[in-house]
Amino acid sequence: MSAAVQKTGMLGTIRRSVAWRALATIKGGVAGGFLLLVVLGAIFAPVLTPYDYDIQALTNAFQPPSLAHPMGTDEFGRDVLTRILYGARTSLSVSVVAISISLVFGMTLGAAAGYFGGRFDRMVMVVVDLTWSFPEILVALMLVAIIGPGVTGTLVAICVAYLAQFTRLTRSQVMALKSETYVEAARGLGASHAFILFRHLLPNCLGPVLVAGMLATGDAIILEATLGFFGLGAQPPTPSWGGMMSSGSGLLFKGPWIILFPGLCIALTVVAINLFGDVLLAKLDIRDRLRVV
């Protein structure tokens, strides 16, 4: 028991220091700083803005950016910046939660398939490869069609769309690691399968899989926004970045700022996630291990 605590403690220290080292580079610092800013903005939205995200003031509609409304107002007179801050809550939490669930399932499936092999492995891979060969947006649309539009549909859609990637990655990592001498030694000492999987194999493939998960979160934000843009994501009045652009796309002439700023926000966030992931990859020196195919 105490050994386990010590082990996770040590692992935690290593990962924390890598994150700090990544933040210390210029690229990582700017990207990480921006991400922190977005997250803080989402958390403290009620404190940061005097406006409400869904109270309409039609006399105030289509105000171009000004001091009172730094990003203008939309077709219902709602402050765009306020809606972006509240929208970040929906967009970020849906993407992060969906990817986390997908990671847990993908790692479990992939580790089991890679470790045990045989018929179970083949069965898992047949199912996983089914979604792997299709573009994420198509898989997501199929699921939203089944489950129905809204936050739940989006969540499940993102989960399933990225499951194949995480399963394949974990499986290939575990397959490469399971013939290492230390695994054979553990087996020789009579360790159980679960012990080998959880104490030796999974901690060793955590780095690449977590970074892949982080990079996928960037894609998931775009996927969530795309579904929102189609009107299939979070339903009004809940603000989401994609949903804001959906209603704004018909108003391109009257108020281009209504779509300009949410889009910029998505773009910057995704680029920041990719940059930070890239720095992490370089610092952890695992770029080669991320090849999935």
Added chain:
Amino acid sequence: MLGYVTRRVLMLVPVFFAVSVVIFSMIHMLPGDPIENLLRVGSSPAQREALTAKYGLDRPLVEQYLLWMSNVLTGDLGTAIVQRRPVAQLVAQALPYSLSLGGLALCFSTVLGVVVGTIAASWRGSWLDQGLMGGVLFGSMLPNFWIGLLMILVFSVSLGWTPVSGARGWESLVLPVLTIGLGGTALVARVTRIAMIDTQGKDFVLLLHAKGVHPLTIQVRHVLRHALIPVVTILALRIGWILGGAVTVEVVFARPGLGSLLIKSLNQHDYPVVQASLLILAMAVMLGTLMGDLLQAAMDPRFRDSLT
């Protein structure tokens, strides 16, 4: 090779079966009575009976699936509920718009990607290499519907060069093709660059240099030709992904293609159309992957053994 082609084509059968089952089950997994979703407000019980019988919903599931499948295979995709027309007709109308957009976008991203990759590989490590590769990578990270909207804003609204939306003539194709193409460029450029750098180190390139052949001739006539093999494979594999991108971009530009049809039907709960367009899109992706694998097998015999 013939053996490989047969095996590879046969592999499509279970995938097609699985995809069709998922798409078929859509109508049954909707919350509530599927007929309730299909009926319009204020329909009579007789209409309900008729609809139930029409979709064969009173029969066992397996029988329903077989009926649906045999109809699909004979080209009968059912009737659209909201639009009240044969689904096959709607799909046939939309398909050319998607194919022309996808095809042109594929060509555009290939040409741009190969050019960028070649330049980057030729001046490897310079600011030109880093700037170009960084630029296309940045472009590929942005959400493509946002790029589309920005392009409309700049080229249609401000400059008035191209039509805002719709599908009148070739002008309306320019912006959608640019939007999808830019997203696909990064991958092509990266593959081209790496393959060329790989080839540049080969002995025959050294020999060409020793013979005094002009470096530019070496790059274009010899190195690029060698490097194109992986590029062709990647491209064929990307056909499906280009179609996926087309779904989004069609909606942005209000182009009446398969993507617009799918999203419109999804929002209208017109499920026969949703089923048909998803099935067609999935089939297009499968055919794209098939072409990619066959091309790779044709060019690289080692690849044929990878399938057992």
